[in-house]
Amino acid sequence: MGRRIRVGAMALALAAATISPAGAADSLLSQGKPVTASSSGGCCPAANAVDGDSATRWASAAGVDPQWIYVDLGAAAHVSRVRLQWDASCATAYEIDTSADHVTWTKIYATTTGKGGVEDLTSLDGTGRYVRVYGTKRCRTDASKGYSLQEFGVYGSTGDVTPPSPPGTPTLVSVTPASATIAWTAASDDAGVAGYDVYRDGQLCASTTGALQATCGNLSPNGTYGFYVNARDAAGNVSQASGTLSVKTPPSDDHTPPSVPGNVHTTSVSSTSIGLAWTASTDDVGVTGYRIYDSGTQLGTSDTAATTLGGLTPAKAYHLQVRAVDANGNLSDPSTPVLDVTTTGGSNCTPAQGVCGATQVATDDDVVWGLVSLPDGTILYNQRDAHDIVHLNPKTGAKKTIGTVPNVQSTDGEGGLTGLEVNPVSFASDHWLYLMHTSPNDNRIVRIKYDPAADSLTTSTEQVLLTGIARNKFHNGGRLRFSPDGRYLFAGTGDAQNGDNASNTSSPNGKVLRINPDGSIPADNPFHNAVWSYGHRNVQGLAFDSQGRLWEQEFGNSVMDETNLIVKGGNYGWPSCEGTSGSCTGFLAPKKTYPVAQGSCSGITIIHDALYVACQRGTRLYRAVIGGSSLTDFRTFFSGTYGRLRTVEPAPEGRMWLATSVDGDKDSTPHNSHNKILLVTVG
Structure with a gap:
């Protein structure tokens, strides 16, 4: 594994040296x-x-x-x-x-x-x-x-530019507690199919050179997984995905629970948090984690023998026990005795606490994706699968659907109505809502006027700003973020399940894009198109710090996710490099990586130069202080408290909006989720 060159002139020079003008070898047609x-x-x-x-x-x-x-x-x-x-x-x-x-x-x-x-x-x-x-x-x-x-x-x-047809929906051949073998019917192609890629919930898990059957391993017992297949031809064209096969692995023959965690004790107590530690459990196969309970109700989870429970109520008595769990779901007995802890009084949230209380302001039965605050303190948010925009008054809980975005099509995966943004400088006068969504043909960026008087979306005003961003079942990106001065709109895109897109500066996929508010291309963009940085797998988080620097969050495949500090024209390595794993020499290094099991992080926001990262598979909120060009004082909150976390955005008075992503966020079915929108107090 090579070492990456740090952000700076040398890295940019190396990145630039590998870029030849697109089309230099192409013909005049x-x-x-x-x-x-x-x-x-x-x-x-x-x-x-x-x-x-x-x-x-x-x-x-x-x-x-x-x-x-x-x-x-x-x-x-x-x-x-x-x-x-x-x-x-x-x-x-x-x-x-x-x-x-x-x-x-x-x-x-x-x-x-x-x-x-x-x-x-x-x-x-x-x-x-x-x-x-x-x-x-x-x-x-x-x-x-x-x-x-x-x-x-x-x-x-004018060579082969036509992708293969989608393969047939997979069928199950066999399944074990740790693997699944699937088969599918062949795709067709004008020049011939060269191979197939098998994905498990958006992660590449197997490839073939033509065989119509494959096995994906590294599964967990009692787990539910969604498998689908893409075809590719010799020219590198990738099909749209097959249908999804849902597979539940059986339990293993391991029925021995871990030992009981010992010596559960506090490491810190504040008005809204309790730090805990304990003696690690043992298991004949291996402990996979811990669950923390308050009077028998699960309050959080932990990967290690220590955690901080956040979002607690001041001056409240908690009766805490810890249980260990293994890969087969066997639970240890609860720790004994019960640990009685009372949080301190007071409502102040100090920087030392980092994240304090969280108050639920609403629920929603769809995937809450983009979210923005309006000048009056209310919020608008997208329902990804229903394709609607909802206006929420967090003080009263009153909600109204203000309109359906036209020409949106879901992907039976993670496409649909995703990004939502307003210009921080001009929204009060122009009332444009900027949206990113999947259409029948691509992913695109549009803008539509919001009518405050009628509290409705004026769909007749729609302007299409940028099209041609390839779509697929997963890896559609979707986050939008204006620069603080309102001059430029940035967008995070996915590689559309074709890693070659990410390294190609002619493609808008696997990129951070930068356009003017009217959709035109800024004259100083590095490749004379919308591309600002490249070599990304699936970008779903963008945020600016107080110095006007852009931070980015992207999903890895099976090894690690990454947080990056974005520079103009920078190459961040995908598909050669995932985080710091692979052939990484010459690419810009991430500022932080996360094992995918503890990450799969989506939205990010920056409040008082602290970075907050919302994670789905990891079911937690990370917080780090931005110090220079580094991330310091890295801490974890809400681990397992609210389930999968997708979206974080600044809220009035230095607080933060947090939206969960529980159930139904991988199938495009409207109104089958169980999500909360929370108002979080931060230090």
Whole structure:
């Protein structure tokens, strides 16, 4: 295992040195191909734009916006570069679109700061037979001028760009307490299927080179798992996923419980927390954890022989016992005697405590994903699987569904209505809600106006800002975050279950993206597209600290999750490197890693330069203090108290919103979850 180079000039230089301009080896596909335009002046037909002669030009009708021109490449192609050579009548605002049928278009580039001359747009990522320049604002706005394009060069490859069909839904061949063998029917592909990847709840657990059966191990007895399969071809195209097979492993033949934990004692007591420690239990196979009870009701869990119970009630008596558990679910007898502990009085939450009380303000039966505070102290949040936005008054508990986001489609996994954000500078006046969601064809970012007077979503105002982010059953990312100055919108994406996407700077998948609020691409983005950083597996957490630096949280596969400090153009290593495991030399190192069993963390937030990380599989909240470019004083709260945790966001008065993700968060079925929204007091 190689060592990573730390963030700095050397790491950036190495990362930059490995990046060749996308499309440098691709062919010019557009020259001499059929061209269609919205209009043409008598001097200058559309065909002039693809004749290879910069002395000729296409000119649109004068004084009219928008205008467009598209070229028919003759076959589906992967588009990596578009070179525009403008005459004096250029476009300041335009987009580049691709299409399979010249009817439905997908935007792969947009700008509002076009300057004319030669604009060489590299690092594009689009697929289609037709490629269009769609101009919406001219450089010369007087009525006698139109658009004038001397050359319209489209570069790319016309090899195999078609992914295989989804494989058939798996069937169970056999199952043991520690493994499952599944089989499936073959996918089809125009050039031939090269292999299959088998996933267990979003984690790659087996691959084949063509066999239609595989075994996934490292399972636990009495566990329920969801298995599905993706097909891939020799060109690296990955199919959409098969249906999901739910498998429950049987119990093992281990029926011997662990020994009873001994010497349970306090290590700290405050008004809202109790620190506990005990003598570790033993087991013939192995202790997997501990459960902490208050008068017989489970209050928390722990991976080790110590924990801190948080979110407790001041001046309350607790009657605590600890039980050990093994992989087969065998529980030890409760520790004895009962430990009677009374929390101290008072309501102050000190920095030493870190996290204090949590008050439930609402429940919801859907997956609570994006969440934002409004100026009046109320909140809006997304229901991922129902595709609705809900307005909640946390003081009264009153809830109202303000609208359904159009064109959202779930994925029988983790896609659907995900990110929700407002511009911290302009929302009070413009009322735009920024949303990320899965559509029938992709993942995309849109914005829709919120009407405060009617307390409703005005869906007729929808603007599509960024499309073409590949979708799949899992690994869809989804988090949105504005920069503190409101100038840029950042988005976290997943690799769409194709690791090659993450390392390809032409692809928006496996990235942190950066766009302007209107969807155009900032001129200083490092690859002249929406990509800000790359080499990510599945980004679901973004937050800015007081220095304006962006922190990111992403899911690992089977080894470790990671928290990263994001730098412009940085490569964070996936798929070569997972956390600090694998071939990691030359990539930017994570600031913190977490074993996936204790992590699988989603949302993050930063309050008073303390980072809070909400974890799903780990069922806990991590807290760390940001010191320089490091994370210090790392602590764990709510371990096992509320189950799976997904979303954390700042709340008024320096507090924090926390949303759980219990049940139904891997199947896309609306209204089958059991979630809480909590208001947390932090130090």
